[in-house]
Amino acid sequence: MKDLHSINRLIEAFEELPSIGKKSATRLALSIAKDKFKALKLINAIEDVVANIKECEICGNFSEHEICDICASENRDKTLAIVENSKDIMIIEESGSYNGYYFVLTHIDDEVIQKLREIIKDKEIKEVIFAFPPSVESEARSLYIEDKLKDLNIEFTQIAQGVPTGVHFENVDVNSLAKAIKLRFKL
Ligand SMILES: [Zn+2]
Incomplete structure (x- = not known):
């Protein structure tokens, strides 16, 4: 797909994810190209994770706060x-x-x-x-x-x-x- 530069770029990005091969990456990229609404939902969710998820300062688990809910719990x-x-x-x-x-x-x-x-x-x-x-x-x-x-x-x-x-x-x-x-x- 020589003239589909942006889709190829997306396929490559998907392929960098764990357990996604060329076939799955292509299927995902084409499905996103076809459904703009689904695509925007995905962009939004990814942006949210990038902006809000960090590592808990105590245990290293993913967290939306400096200290995760588990570490913060006394119970x-x-x-x-x-x-x-x-x-x-x-x-x-x-x-x-x-x-x-x-x-x-x-x-x-x-x-x-x-x-x-x-x-x-x-x-x-x-x-x-x-x-x-x-x-x-x-x-x-x-x-x-x-x-x-x-x-x-x-x-x-x-x-x-x-x-x-x-x-x-x-x-x-x-x-x-x-x-x-x-x-x-x-x-
Ligand atoms: Zn923690």
Whole structure:
């Protein structure tokens, strides 16, 4: 489609999104080109996200405020689930199997460890749950963090293996994730 420069540009933009291949990108772009109303609705929703969504200063979850609703709540359990990304928080919240706090771990350095220590003290956390999909790297990461926090007199647990090795949360049904959290075990 040589003379359709703007549609090609849109296809390319869609292709940069996760799990969208050339075929889906083309289908989406053509559907938008066809329906201007749908297109404007999408533009509006994207602008809204760009303008209003930021990362919570405490846990790193997506939020419309400096501090997200979960971190701001005083009524959650004194547990802290360390997850890999905000999407995992959405999935766990949806499962209804957990009512503690969260922390999104994107990397590990001294600053992150310091942040975790502050959250544990501020929220009087009694248990840190490593809610990573099981893998050798996750295990190494969990052990490292545990070592850095072990003087805080808290319990460390890991979600059960109900989550199959190497499979990401989004591909795990909500029930088995709920079970994995319920059946978490001591490290
Ligand atoms: Zn937060």
